[in-house]
Structure formats: structure tokens, C-alpha cells
Amino acid sequence: MISSLRPHCLACDQLRLWRPVESRSFRSADGNIFTIMDKDLERVLAVMNSSWSQGTRESYGAGLLVFHVFCDTWSIPEHERCPVDMRTILTFIASCAGAYAGKTLANYIFSIRAWHVLHGQAWRIEHGELKSALDGVMNQAPTESKCPKREPFMIMYILQIQMHLNLEKPLDAAVFTCLMSSFYSLARLGELTVKSIKTFDPGQHVKWGDAQLDCEDCQGLKASKIHVLHTKTSINSKDIYWAEQSDASDPKAALTNHFTINNPSSNQHLFAWRHPNGIHPLTRGAFLKRVRMIAKQGGCPDLKGHSIRIRGTLEYLLHGVPFDDATAALIGGSERCFWLKVPAGLCPNTYMQLALLLKHRSD
Numbered sequence: 001m002i003s004s005l006r007p008h009c010l011a012c013d014q015l016r017l018w019r020p021v022e023s024r025s026f027r028s029a030d031g032n033i034f035t036i037m038d039k040d041l042e043r044v045l046a047v048m049n050s051s052w053s054q055g056t057r058e059s060y061g062a063g064l065l066v067f068h069v070f071c072d073t074w075s076i077p078e079h080e081r082c083p084v085d086m087r088t089i090l091t092f093i094a095s096c097a098g099a100y101a102g103k104t105l106a107n108y109i110f111s112i113r114a115w116h117v118l119h120g121q122a123w124r125i126e127h128g129e130l131k132s133a134l135d136g137v138m139n140q141a142p143t144e145s146k147c148p149k150r151e152p153f154m155i156m157y158i159l160q161i162q163m164h165l166n167l168e169k170p171l172d173a174a175v176f177t178c179l180m181s182s183f184y185s186l187a188r189l190g191e192l193t194v195k196s197i198k199t200f201d202p203g204q205h206v207k208w209g210d211a212q213l214d215c216e217d218c219q220g221l222k223a224s225k226i227h228v229l230h231t232k233t234s235i236n237s238k239d240i241y242w243a244e245q246s247d248a249s250d251p252k253a254a255l256t257n258h259f260t261i262n263n264p265s266s267n268q269h270l271f272a273w274r275h276p277n278g279i280h281p282l283t284r285g286a287f288l289k290r291v292r293m294i295a296k297q298g299g300c301p302d303l304k305g306h307s308i309r310i311r312g313t314l315e316y317l318l319h320g321v322p323f324d325d326a327t328a329a330l331i332g333g334s335e336r337c338f339w340l341k342v343p344a345g346l347c348p349n350t351y352m353q354l355a356l357l358l359k360h361r362s363d
Contacts, residue, residue, distance in 0.1 A: 005078065006068065011061030012054050015111070015118055016046065018064060020082030023119045052114065053230060063111030070095055083121045084112065086129060093133045102138030109134070151301040152311030153183060158249050160298035161291065167254075170262050174273035174282050175290045177258040180251035181226065181271075183312045184242035189305040191228050191240075193284040194269065200281040202267050204229055208259075209266035213252065215241075224252055226270065 006018045052060065070092050071081050080088060089109070096105050109130065116123045158179065165172040178192055194200045210227040223243040230237060244252040262279075264272040269281035280286075288305055295303050 003078070010058075011065070012057040014061035014064050015052070015057055015115055018068075018115070020115075020119050020121060021078045022082075022121070059107060060111035060114050063108035064115055066096075066108055067092060067112050082116060082119065083124060084116070086125055089125055089130065090133055093137060097137045098140045098142060100137070101141045102134060105137050106134050151303055151307060152314065153179075153303055153308045154311055155247075155249060155315070157295065157298075157300045157303065158183065159247070160300055161294050162248050164294045164298045167257055168261065170273040170275070171286070171290060173254075173258045173261040174271045175287055177251070177254040178271045178282055178287055179291065179308065180249055180254045181242060182308045183249075183315075184245070184251050185226065185240035186309050186312045186316075187226075187228065187240050188231065189284060189287070189308060191231055192226075192271065192282075193287055194281045196283055196285075197280055200269050205281070206270040207267055208264045208270050208272075211255070211270055213255070224255070 005021070006014075009017045068081070070076075071088075074091070074095075076088060089112070093105060093109070096108070100108075113123050113125075161179070162176060165176055167173050167176060178189075181187065182189055182192055192206055194205055206226055206228060210229070212225045212227075214222040215225045216222055223241045226240050228238050228240055242251045244250055258271070262273050264270070264279065268279055271282035272279050273282060274280075284305065291303060295301070
């Protein structure tokens with residue numbers, strides 16, 4: 001239903017531009033409303049909105065759209081949509097049961113809550129009831145919405161892939177380097193690749209200038225670092241690390257070979273490769289297509305992108321990394337997550353020590 005409160009805009013802008021009947025107000029301690037210009041309010045909303053990454057804002061925009069379609073269908077008036085009550089939320093969840101995956105619907109609820117937070121409206125939803133409703137949706141989710149279990153990227157599969165790649169070819173050199181960097185740093189694939197060739201942005205994606213080999217910790221031990229400008233869940237940058245390995249899966253040897261074959265400039269994508277039509281940033285699609293093709297030739301199972309982090313985390317666990325530290329990395333915590341119980345000689349403070357621990361255990 002067309003409404004002046006919900007102008008036509010991109011999904012990533014809907015949290016900010018779709019207004020409830022009463023948006024954020026500013027009051028003094030005695031309850032008086034401050035005089036504030038529309039442009040000042042718009043600035044407040046824009047600043048708060050930037051706390052979510054663009055991918056999150058796009059996802060939340062989709063959830064907000066589904067919620068308003070539901071409200072229009074059920075003739076729920078605008079003033080009952082925000083702040084929303086428990087009855088409306090439970091009815092929304094029940095109406096979606098069986099049509100959406102449980103995690104998808106949970107994300108829709110997060111989007112409604114984010115909309116409330118952004119526009120300064122109270123979120124008066126009882127957690128216990130909400131959890132029970134979402135748990136029930138999980139059980140009623142359509143079978144086709146549930147992903148099959150992913151086969152992990154075991155070291156034996158990685159070595160099989162390496163044997164069937166031609167590392168003197170630009171694409172293969174870039175793909176294998178990206179694979180090993182992701183595996184040993186526990187980075188999300190989307191943090192190291194781009195969505196499409198045209199979407200590469202030096203201010204958003206990893207570049208050759210963001211990589212640094214052989215950084216030393218406080219004990220003089222060395223690991224390599226990639227500065228990631230933003231993550232899937234945060235607009236904040238972080239450093240990811242991996243250490244040199246003693247077998248063919250060594251990420252340092254892969255990166256050195258990649259730079260020799262492709263020689264990207266400091267401002268080009270870190271895993272850019274020499275295509276006949278010029279330098280191309282490595283896209284997620286090109287990476288997965290090549291890996292799956294080679295995996296099939298090598299007799300490996302159908303491997304998925306997220307499986308890299310799953311097995312990488314297990315690799316650290318198998319080498320003695322404490323469970324809480326390894327899972328914190330998988331979830332995507334920042335450097336502050338790691339205070340490792342490491343062998344003597346390692347400084348327990350950052351991602352760097354996580355990488356060094358795996359090297360220490362395998363030497």
C-alpha cells in the first residue's frame with residue numbers, strides 16, 4: 001500500500017527513510033521537547049544508520065518490507081506498527097510460519113527492532129514469548145529452505161585441489177592464495193573477494209597495500225597480516241593473520257607466487273589476476289566456480305564457501321586452541337577476543353597469536 005511514510009528507495013535506505021507515525025523526538029530532563037530542525041534529525045538518523053553495514057541494512061530493509069506488507073494485508077494501522085505490541089509480532093510470526101526459514105524470519109524480527117531503535121521507539125516485546133514463537137517456526141520451516149550439511153575443507157581436499165591447479169596461471173594462483181588466506185585466517189570469503197568485477201572499491205575491499213608479510217610479535221615470532229576494511233557484520237576494520245605452514249598449503253608461499261604471477265599494484269584488489277582483457281579483481285563467483293571444478297576433478301565432494309571457515313576453525317581446535325577462542329573467531333569477533341592459553345614464548349593478545357599457535361603446534 002502506498003504511504004507517504006514509506007517513500008520508494010533502495011532496500012539499504014529503508015530503515016532510515018521509512019518513518020513511523022512518530023519518529024525520534026528530543027526531550028530535556030523536565031520533558032520539554034527540544035526545538036530541532038528536520039535537517040538535524042536527518043543527520044542523527046544518518047549517523048545511527050551507518051552503525052550497520054550496507055549488507056545488514058539491505059537485509060533489514062527486506063525484512064521491514066515483509067512486515068509492512070503483512071500489516072497492510074491485515075489492515076493494521078500505522079500507529080500500531082511502531083511501537084509494535086506483542087500481539088502484532090506474534091501474529092506476524094504465525095502468518096509467516098511454513099513459508100520462510102526460521103533464521104530468515106528471525107532476521108525479519110531483528111529488522112523491526114532495528115527500525116524501532118533507529119527512530120527512538122520503545123521495543124516492548126517479551127523475550128520468552130518471542131523465542132518460543134521463533135522456535136516453533138524453525139520446526140515448521142519448509143524442507144527446501146534448509147541447507148544440506150556442508151562438507152568441510154579438509155587439508156587433504158586442499159592438497160588435492162592444489163595438485164590439480166596450475167599455479168603458473170593467473171586465475172589459479174589468485175584462487176589458491178585466496179583459499180589459503182581465508183582458511184588460515186578464518187576470514188569470511190566475502191571479506192576477501194568482491195561481488196562483481198565492477199564493484200571493486202579500494203576504500204572497501206582488501207588491496208595489495210593492505211597485506212604485510214612477516215609481522216613480528218613481542219617475542220620476535222612472525223606472522224602475516226591482511227587489513228580488512230569492513231566485515232559482514234561490522235563497518236569497522238580489523239586485522240586478520242596467518243602463519244607460514246610447512247606443507248603445500250602454506251599461505252605465504254601461495255601469496256608470494258601470486259604476486260610473482262599477477263603482480264597487482266598496491267591499490268588493486270589483493271587477489272586481482274591477469275585476465276586477457278586486463279587486471280580483474282577476484283569475484284566470489286569466479287573463486288567458487290574454479291574451486292568446485294577442480295574439486296570435482298580431484299575426486300573431492302561438493303565444497304561450499306562457508307565450509308572454509310568451518311574446517312579452519314576445527315583445524316585450530318585440533319591443534320590445541322581453546323574452544324572459546326576458536327569459536328569467537330568463527331563468529332567474527334575482533335582482536336580483543338583472543339587471550340589464548342599459548343605455549344611459552346607466545347604473547348597472548350591478538351589474532352596474530354592465534355595464527356602463531358597453529359604454526360607453533362605444527363612445527
